[in-house]
Amino acid sequence: MKYFKNRKITVLFIFIVIMIGISFNSCDELIKSKKLENKKSELKTQAINENKNEAKLLLMLSKDNQEVINLTKALQEVINKDSIVDLAKKIEETHVQFAEDLQEVATDKLISIPNYPEAPLNKSIVNLTEEDKFKALNKLKSIIDNQLFILNKLSKTSNSKDFKTLIVKADSKINDSLNKTKNILNVLNTNS
Amino acid sequence: MQEDYINITLADDDEDDRLFFTDAFDEIKITTRVKTFNDGVYLMDYLNSKDATLPNVLFLDLNMPRKSGLECLKEIKQNPKFKDIAIAIYSTSASEEDIENTFVQGANIYIKKPSDFKTLKKVLSEVVTINWQYHTNSMNKDNFLLRF
């Protein structure tokens, strides 16, 4: 303790302690900031990828949706039974609504999806045989199924609130459409 | 005391000096009665005795055994009985100290013993004829030591 009586040595000691503390701190800070930087850029790329993924999925959804709408519209023309036509119409309505919802989300998210309601209809499938009708229906079913699959994937990969609400809203409706399509198929199968 | 002779007393331890003294007075043409004493003690004993005749003039030697002249002088001056005695110091020495001391103690005159008989006679006759009353009033140190 004799050394501590000497003022100079005490001051020097305190000074050294402070310096060591500061240098430890600053090293720590540097390492932390580096990690932070890395994490930041990682997060950034992750976000970008997520965005790209969302855009792609949304585009696919919208394309599928348009196909569904087209098919249901065409089917309405060719099917004679009123109950099926009704079903088909209902499906169409659901998907038109879904298309609107998609558009809303897309505009928010700066994703560009084609705005189909304004595009004229392709009338090539009007004059189709029964077989072709079945094909079309199956196609419809697989597309809707696909839509569900995409929705599922989207719900898994996206963290966005808007998407989640959309998915929740759409999922049940599209399931409903799928059932309706299955019904139509059954009816048509029993008929012929 | 109005007598027709003067009473003289001498206290001196030296025999020769006493002889000179008495011889001198014998030859002086003044009527005197001379008494001598061998030392201070004899003198004071006599003076203090009941039927002593006090002298008019007392000659005191200073260097005496038993009691010195200075001591006698002091004693005499202290005693009011002896106030009328004129005291002449009669000594060999003329040192300042002795002159001073005896003057202070109240001696009337200081005489240095002369070495010539004629001078002695002159001095003694001078001294005894001084009117002491008159003399005492104007006494000072210059007159104290008799010059001859």
Added chain:
Amino acid sequence: MIKTLSNNISFLRTTLYISAFVILVVGALTYRSITEVTKSSELITHTYKVNVELEQILSNLKDAETGQRGYIITKDSVFLEPYISGRSKINNSFAELKVLTKDDTILKESLIKVNSLINKRLLAFQTSYRSLPKGDIEDPNFIENFRNGRALMDSIRDNIKGIIKLQNNLLKQRRSEYESDLMATPLLLFSLLLCSLILMYVAYNSIYKNIKRLKATNEELEIFKESTNQSEIVSKHGSWTYNVKRDEFTYSDNLYRLLGEQPQSFKPTIENFLTYVHPDDVEKLTMQVEQMKENIELPYIYYRVVHKNGNIKHLKAYGKSVVNEDDETVLLGTTADITDEIISFRILEERNAELERNNKELSSFNYVASHDLQEPLRKIQTFLSRLIDEEEGKLSAKGNKYIDRIQNAATRMRLLIDDLLQFSRSNKADKVFEESNINLLLEAAKQDLAEVISAENAVITSDTFPTITVIPFQIQQLFVNLIGNAIKYRMEGKIPKINITHQIVEAENEDNIIKPKYSHYHKITFTDNGIGFDNQYADQIFVLFSRLHNKDQYSGTGIGLSICKKIVENHKGYITASGQPEKGAVFTVYLPIA
């Protein structure tokens, strides 16, 4: 020297702290500058990225347009490929932009605007592409659509260009900042380096100078120490120090030698020291040491020590306190061996006492002898005179002659005794100086000589004297002797005339005075018209018993002038004589003015 050094040290320390602070500050600034540079470059990269993506979008759109045109022209669906993939590419670009512009709300809004326009454009593509199979490029709807598409494209281009321009401005701004930061950083770094270098150099310089100075001082100190040791040995001194706080003594080498021991032969404590002190002085010394420790000072103290070989030495010690560098009070002391001084002092005292005793004896002997010799002499003279008176006629002529001769001899003896008495009186130890009226003394002297003066009708003239501090009876004696001589050695037939003058003179102007002790003197001259003397005897006449004439010519004992000389010497003055045979003599007396 110590003070300037410590000032230097604190100055150095201050400079160190200031420089350290400066370096830290500059370092911090440099660090900040570097981070700024990094940030700036990051921002620039960011802006570039945004620009690139926007350009990418535009290019994709252009590709789609070109593809569409190709399809319209060739009806080959291969050309539609860029259009088909265009949407997803654009979406990807937007995905990137979304993340890049997360914090920029203005940019976000612009992007939303552009996105809606792009949607419209893509829709226009669709419409035109759907309506084409009719094959009619002349169709007004088609043309309308086409034109519309073009307008949209222009609008998109303008918007994007606007955004890009904004970004570019931002970029420019950031670039300029970057440049300035870039400039600053190396400058700061360099100044940092310079500061450090200067500091180092200054520190080195200062330290070097100080070390050199210290070395020189140390060497001087060493020499000093050596010389102190030597001087201690020569002057028989020892020095010691007492540190009050630590209660410790240090003894110098020679202090041990003063105790008769080898240097540093025992531990310097007060107990060890006391073992050497004389038993009679131990108690007193212990007390004095206790007091010294209390008062932190030591007035002069004296004590004895006994060496191992039995020698007793007298020591004198003294101490004074001093405050040193560390604010400690230290008592610096010196002890001197004064044995020699004490011994010589004692011897001197003894001799003095002896001399005084001798003197006293001689004096009293002188006095008593002369005094007691007077008695029998007086008797002889008186009896002789009586004899002459009584038996003058009865004696034979021879008898008378013999008696006459006896008388002469007796008279001579009397003279001698009187003079001896005078001489002894002027010797007396207890001389009392008084302020005396010299004129009165002169008158008294003349009175003493009254008979002779009147007998010879001597004429004495004199100046008026001031008051002088003298021994009155001696000065009176002086006058008597000198005037008496002047009358005694008169010229036959002449009336003796004596003139006594007085002056105040400066010592250096008088040749008679050799080695004067005072600056001014009273000069009293006695001039007579007597027989005078030959000047070669001027000094001799003051010698005791020395005469220039025999006793038959002029009576005298040869003591008178010696008495005068003695008297004048008692007054610390001088006496000289000069004479002209048959004309007269001048005696000069100098009495100092104190």
